[in-house]
Amino acid sequence: xxxxxxxxxxxxxxxxxxxxxxxxxxxxxxxxxxxxxxxxxxxxxxxxxxxxxxxxxxxxxxxxxxxxxxxxxxxxxxxxxxxxxxxxxxx
Amino acid sequence: xxxxxxxxxxxxxxxxxxxxxxxxxxxxxxxxxxxxxxxxxxxxxxxxxxxxxxxxxxxxxxxxxxxxxxxxxxxxxxxxxxxxxxxxxxxxxxxxxxxxxxxxxxxxxxxxxxxxxxxxxxxxxxxxxxxxxxxxxxxxxxxxxxxxxxxxxxxxxxxxxxxxxxxxxxxxxxxxxxxxxxxxxxxxxxxxxxxxxxxxxxxxxxxxxxxxxxxxxxxxxxxxxxxxxxxxxxxxxxxxxxxxxxxxxxxxxxxxxxxxxxxxxxxxxxxxxxxxxxxxxxxxxxxxxxxxxxxxxxxxxxxxxxxxxxxxxxxxxxxxxxxxxxxxxxxxxxxxxxxxxxxxxxxxxxxxxxxxxxxxx
Numbered sequence: 001x002x003x004x005x006x007x008x009x010x011x012x013x014x015x016x017x018x019x020x021x022x023x024x025x026x027x028x029x030x031x032x033x034x035x036x037x038x039x040x041x042x043x044x045x046x047x048x049x050x051x052x053x054x055x056x057x058x059x060x061x062x063x064x065x066x067x068x069x070x071x072x073x074x075x076x077x078x079x080x081x082x083x084x085x086x087x088x089x090x091x
Numbered sequence: 092x093x094x095x096x097x098x099x100x101x102x103x104x105x106x107x108x109x110x111x112x113x114x115x116x117x118x119x120x121x122x123x124x125x126x127x128x129x130x131x132x133x134x135x136x137x138x139x140x141x142x143x144x145x146x147x148x149x150x151x152x153x154x155x156x157x158x159x160x161x162x163x164x165x166x167x168x169x170x171x172x173x174x175x176x177x178x179x180x181x182x183x184x185x186x187x188x189x190x191x192x193x194x195x196x197x198x199x200x201x202x203x204x205x206x207x208x209x210x211x212x213x214x215x216x217x218x219x220x221x222x223x224x225x226x227x228x229x230x231x232x233x234x235x236x237x238x239x240x241x242x243x244x245x246x247x248x249x250x251x252x253x254x255x256x257x258x259x260x261x262x263x264x265x266x267x268x269x270x271x272x273x274x275x276x277x278x279x280x281x282x283x284x285x286x287x288x289x290x291x292x293x294x295x296x297x298x299x300x301x302x303x304x305x306x307x308x309x310x311x312x313x314x315x316x317x318x319x320x321x322x323x324x325x326x327x328x329x330x331x332x333x334x335x336x337x338x339x340x341x342x343x344x345x346x347x348x349x350x351x352x353x354x355x356x357x358x359x360x361x362x363x364x365x366x367x368x369x370x371x372x373x374x375x376x377x378x379x380x381x382x383x384x385x386x387x388x389x390x391x392x393x394x395x396x397x398x399x400x401x402x403x404x405x406x407x408x409x410x411x412x413x414x415x416x417x418x419x420x421x422x423x424x425x426x427x428x429x430x431x432x433x434x435x436x437x438x439x440x441x442x443x444x445x446x447x448x449x450x451x452x
Contacts, residue, residue, distance in 0.1 A: 012235035020142035029197035
C-alpha cells in the first residue's frame with residue numbers, strides 16, 4: 001500500500017445510506033458495518049478511480065478544521081483494516 | 092435503549108428435498124399455510140423501514156418457492172442485501188442467472204462432505220454432484236459464494252479436504268460450522284457429536300489453512316457449544332439484532348424460539364413490525380438481565396453471552412431460565428459432560444432419526 005494505490009471495494013460489498021441510523025453502512029454477505037461520517041466519506045471514494053493521496057486531499061477539503069496528518073492516518077487505517085478483512089483491493 | 096434489528100432471516104418454507112440428521116427445522120410444528128408472495132413483500136418493506144439491512148432467504152429450501160425471483164427482486168429494490176441460503180437443490184443454471192438478475196447479492200451453499208457417497212448419505216439424497224455444479228455456476232455468474240459445511244462426527248476428519256474443496260470451488264468464504272445440538276441435531280446427538288480429539292485436530296488444521304489462505308478465502312470455524320466451556324452469544328443476544336420469521340409468519344428472535352413453552356409470539360401483518368419487535372411478550376421475555384438466574388446475573392460473562400442459548404437451556408434442563416448447560420458454572424453441566432463421554436465411546440453405526448419426507452406436492 002502506498003500513496004499511488006487505488007483502493008476499490010470488492011463487488012460483493014454494497015455501500016448504502018441507512019436512513020434509520022442516519023449513517024452509511026457497508027454490507028457484504030451476512031455481515032455489515034455501520035460507518036461513522038468520515039468513514040462513509042472515505043469509502044464513497046473507494047471505487048478504484050482515486051489514489052490514496054487524492055482521497056486524503058478530498059477529505060482534507062471536506063474537513064478543513066481537521067489536521068491533514070490526522071486525516072491521512074485515519075484514511076490509511078480504515079483502508080488497511082478493510083483490506084485485511086478482504087473487502088477491498090489495492091490496485 | 093433498544094436497538095433496531097439489522098437482519099431478517101426469512102424462512103420461506105420448512106420443506107426441503109434433503110433429510111440431514113442435523114436439520115435446524117423444529118422437530119414438530121403446526122403445518123399452517125405459509126405466507127404468500129404479497130405477505131413476504133409487505134414484511135420486507137416493513138423490515139427495511141425499521142432498520143433491517145440484510146435479508147437471509149432460507150428455509151427449509153427456499154428454492155422450492157416459485158416466487159423466489161419476485162421476493163429477491165422486491166428485497167433488492169428496497170435496498171436490502173439479499174443472501175440466498177440454500178442446498179442448491181433443485182436449481183438450474185438458468186434459474187440461478189435469473190435470481191442474480193433479480194438482484195441476488197450472495198449465495199451460501201451447503202456441502203456435506205468431499206466424498207460423494209458420504210455426502211449423499213448425510214443428505215439422504217443423491218445431491219453431491221449437483222451441488223458441485225451449482226458451486227461452479229455460482230462462480231461463473233460472478234455471485235459471491237460462501238460454502239457452509241455442517242461438521243459432525245462423520246465428516247469432521249475430512250477437514251483438510253473440505254477446505255481444499257471450497258478453495259477449488261472459489262468460495263470467498265467458508266463456514267465450518269460444527270453442529271449445535273438443537274432441533275433434529277439434539278434428537279440425533281448420539282450419532283453426531285464429535286470427540287474432543289476430532290475437534291482439536293479440526294481446529295488445528297483450520298488454523299493452518301487460515302494462515303495460508305489469508306486474503307483469498309475467509310474461514311470461519313464454529314465450535315460446538317458442547318465443547319465451548321462458556322455459552323455462545325446465541326443470535327448476538329435474544330431480541331438484540333435479529334428477526335426470524337417462520338414460514339407461517341411468526342416473528343421470532345431465533346429460529347427455534349417457538350419451541351419454548353409458554354412464550355407468546357405474534358404473526359407478521361397482525362400489527363406493525365416495530366411494535367412486535369419492541370413490545371411482544373416473546374421478544375421481551377429474555378431481553379436484558381432481569382430474567383436471569385443468580386449464576387448468570389452475577390457473572391461477568393453475562394455482557395458477552397447475554398445468558399447463552401435459551402433453547403439449549405430448556406431442551407437440556409427442562410427449565411427456561413436455567414443457566415445454559417454448556418457453561419462450566421451450570422449446575423446441569425454434567426448433562427453435557429455425559430454426552431461428551433458418550434461421544435468418546437464412539438458407538439459406531441448408531442441409527443439416525445430422519446425427518447419424515449416432506450416433499451413438495
